[in-house]
Amino acid sequence: MIYKSILFVLMTLVIIAGFSLPIVPSPSVWYEIPNIPGLEEKAKIIFFHVPTAWLSVVAFLMAMIYGIKYLRKQNMDDDAKSNAALQLGMIFTILATVTGSIWAKFTWGAFWHWDPRETSIFILLLIYGSLFALRSAIENEDKRAKLSAVYSIIAFLTVPFFIFIMPRIMSGLHPGSANDDNLGPVVDFKMNGTMQIVFYTSLIAFTMFYYWMWKIGYKSIIIKDRLHKKII
Amino acid sequence: MENLFGFLENNSIYIVLFIVLTIWAGIFTYMNSLDKRLKEIEIELKGDNK
Numbered sequence: 001m002i003y004k005s006i007l008f009v010l011m012t013l014v015i016i017a018g019f020s021l022p023i024v025p026s027p028s029v030w031y032e033i034p035n036i037p038g039l040e041e042k043a044k045i046i047f048f049h050v051p052t053a054w055l056s057v058v059a060f061l062m063a064m065i066y067g068i069k070y071l072r073k074q075n076m077d078d079d080a081k082s083n084a085a086l087q088l089g090m091i092f093t094i095l096a097t098v099t100g101s102i103w104a105k106f107t108w109g110a111f112w113h114w115d116p117r118e119t120s121i122f123i124l125l126l127i128y129g130s131l132f133a134l135r136s137a138i139e140n141e142d143k144r145a146k147l148s149a150v151y152s153i154i155a156f157l158t159v160p161f162f163i164f165i166m167p168r169i170m171s172g173l174h175p176g177s178a179n180d181d182n183l184g185p186v187v188d189f190k191m192n193g194t195m196q197i198v199f200y201t202s203l204i205a206f207t208m209f210y211y212w213m214w215k216i217g218y219k220s221i222i223i224k225d226r227l228h229k230k231i232i
Numbered sequence: 233m234e235n236l237f238g239f240l241e242n243n244s245i246y247i248v249l250f251i252v253l254t255i256w257a258g259i260f261t262y263m264n265s266l267d268k269r270l271k272e273i274e275i276e277l278k279g280d281n282k
């Protein structure tokens with residue numbers, strides 16, 4: 001109950017701060033946040049968009065960890081945990097794509113540009129989308145769990161490249177690209193203290209929310225499997 | 233109260249803020265009830281297995 005109360009308070013604070021903190025050219029009081037060239041008022045997307053991208057990495061990492069655990073112990077509960085993480089990872093990747101696309105429309109002029117960041121997240125969606133197709137195509141649950149575990153391990157090897165490396169070594173429009181003079185607020189820490197506090201609080205709150213959703217997700221998969229076996 | 237409405241009319245971002253907070257409260261309450269229901273089912277299943 002304490003966990004949920006902390007989550008509720010943190011997320012509420014992030015929403016209030018994310019909407020109401022004023023952006024000024026040179027902050028003079030603690031509650032003001034700096035104007036970042038190229039982002040302006042839209043810089044507040046950092047508090048909501050970046051955590052979704054962060055959670056997609058966390059979720060795919062957890063899917064890989066539980067995939068490895070399944071291969072070692074052949075416990076179906078680990079497959080359920082990996083599957084729940086995969087589902088959430090996919091949801092958060094879609095959310096990161098959609099929120100980024102809306103932001104791009106009003107910053108770059110169109111919803112989609114095939115910028116290296118957009119292209120890399122699109123490839124990730126394809127990679128993990130194929131995993132769901134693979135899972136639904138196999139009826140034997142042991143075989144499905146084994147193949148899914150191996151796939152999630154191999155798929156995760158591409159995640160650091162597509163999320164952290166490729167968009168930074170290539171020229172593009174997204175903050176943090178190789179040709180970005182500002183280097184991006186997150187990469188270069190151009191945020192002031194207040195902005196950093198809200199940003200990191202947002203990361204913590206979103207991660208806590210993810211963990212809660214993941215627990216509900218894998219428990220429901222386990223219960224469904226047990227009930228299914230009972231009926232059979 | 234009229235002062236509050238006047239303030240909100242001139243600063244409409246706070247209306248959006250209240251809407252988002254209400255949605256968050258709704259999602260949180262729903263998740264909480266889902267979690268409770270799931271725990272009850274788990275207890276019931278454990279009882280059946282004994």
